Amino acid sequence: xxxxxxxxxxxxxxxxxxxxxxxxxxxxxxxxxxxxxxxxxxxxxxxxxxxxxxxxxxxxxxxxxxxxxxxxxxxxxxxxxxxxxxxxxxxxxxxxxxxxxxxxxxxxxxxxxxxxxxxxxxxxxxxxxxxxxxxxxxxxxxxxxxxxxxxxxxxxxxxxxxxxxxxxxxxxxxxxxxxxxxxxxxxxxxxxxxxxxxxxxxxxxxxxxxxxxxxxxxxxxxxxxxxxxxxxxxxxxxxxxxxxxxxxxxxxxxxxxxxxxxxxxxxxxxxxxxxxxxxxxxxxxxxxxxxxxxxxxxxxxxxxxxxxxxxxxxxxxxxxxxxxxxxxxxxxxxxxxxxxxx
Ligand code: CP3
Numbered sequence: 587x588x589x590x591x592x593x594x595x596x597x598x599x600x601x602x603x604x605x606x607x608x609x610x611x612x613x614x615x616x617x618x619x620x621x622x623x624x625x626x627x628x629x630x631x632x633x634x635x636x637x638x639x640x641x642x643x644x645x646x647x648x649x650x651x652x653x654x655x656x657x658x659x660x661x662x663x664x665x666x667x668x669x670x671x672x673x674x675x676x677x678x679x680x681x682x683x684x685x686x687x688x689x690x691x692x693x694x695x696x697x698x699x700x701x702x703x704x705x706x707x708x709x710x711x712x713x714x715x716x717x718x719x720x721x722x723x724x725x726x727x728x729x730x731x732x733x734x735x736x737x738x739x740x741x742x743x744x745x746x747x748x749x750x751x752x753x754x755x756x757x758x759x760x761x762x763x764x765x766x767x768x769x770x771x772x773x774x775x776x777x778x779x780x781x782x783x784x785x786x787x788x789x790x791x792x793x794x795x796x797x798x799x800x801x802x803x804x805x806x807x808x809x810x811x812x813x814x815x816x817x818x819x820x821x822x823x824x825x826x827x828x829x830x831x832x833x834x835x836x837x838x839x840x841x842x843x844x845x846x847x848x849x850x851x852x853x854x855x856x857x858x859x860x861x862x863x864x865x866x867x868x869x870x871x872x873x874x875x876x877x878x879x880x881x882x883x884x885x886x887x888x889x890x891x892x893x894x895x896x897x898x899x900x901x902x903x904x905x906x907x908x909x910x911x912x913x914x915x916x917x918x919x920x921x922x923x924x925x926x927x928x
Pocket of ligand 1: 612
């Protein structure tokens, strides 16, 4: 089946394109009142994510509302630990919590490598249904957390500013850390391969907590596992987004990935120099969307001229904040299209 709008896919593959493709991280979610209505109907985030009809509906909402060049499947990175035997809860206005954590080899022995088809079948069903309902309008992005970020949540048990419980284990029990990271990696590879079989057109890895590691630790505890994933996912383009890992840009650009995500702390010109032969994606500070329309347009113009109009996917530098005015998000998308069309 050919896509009506394959701009993002062509750009991710390294082709030259007639304009810059654009989508927004976390575009499917609380910014849209129509999302909140469906979420209300479902009762909880987890029920919503586990009901393919509803997950497909909220995946497509931002395509209708913002006219973005891609959909991203509505799910969460934390479905992988759950599939490994560590269930999570999503607590309103607090975020995810794991009632049990994994902090030593004995805890690890109670987990399994996730079986994608049986443990994550609901995500695969949501992907199949979304592909059908999207009817080839735009590509569908599949995703997973990078192993180190998943490790953070499984060991810490909840969100944290420092993830010091997780980081402590890297120093006190590196053997355990590597064993857990490998089990997450094996689960993630099987899961992403199943997502591709179910129909996703691209994959993005979110290493949301990359920025808490030193360059040396990042090389030891994150990059080798991302590399294993990149080496085995060869059928669709792969994006690696390592938030805060400005120090690892060159090494990430050496992986067998197609696109490298850039956050707003990373200078576009410097990023191009460090990652000369990959497509870049990013990097508008999501807080810019609190500014007025004229300022948003000016910031987008500047971002486009800094990255250039080829080998580039416009996005925010991290997920859109839930209290963003949807009209401002629409302004961002429209400005990218207006200023980058040949
Ligand atoms: O539009 C999309 O991006 C698709 C859906 C998506 C969600 N989570 C839905 C969600 C994606 C890609 C994610 C990824 C995710 N989840 C990441 C990596 C991206 C990033 O932001 O760094 C992380 C770290 C998580 C873990 C997570 N899930 C947290 C920390 C939270 C609470 C804070 C928050 O952002 O809400 C969630 C909850 C979550 N995941 C919501 C949504 C729509 C909000 C829950 C709700 O609707 O009640």
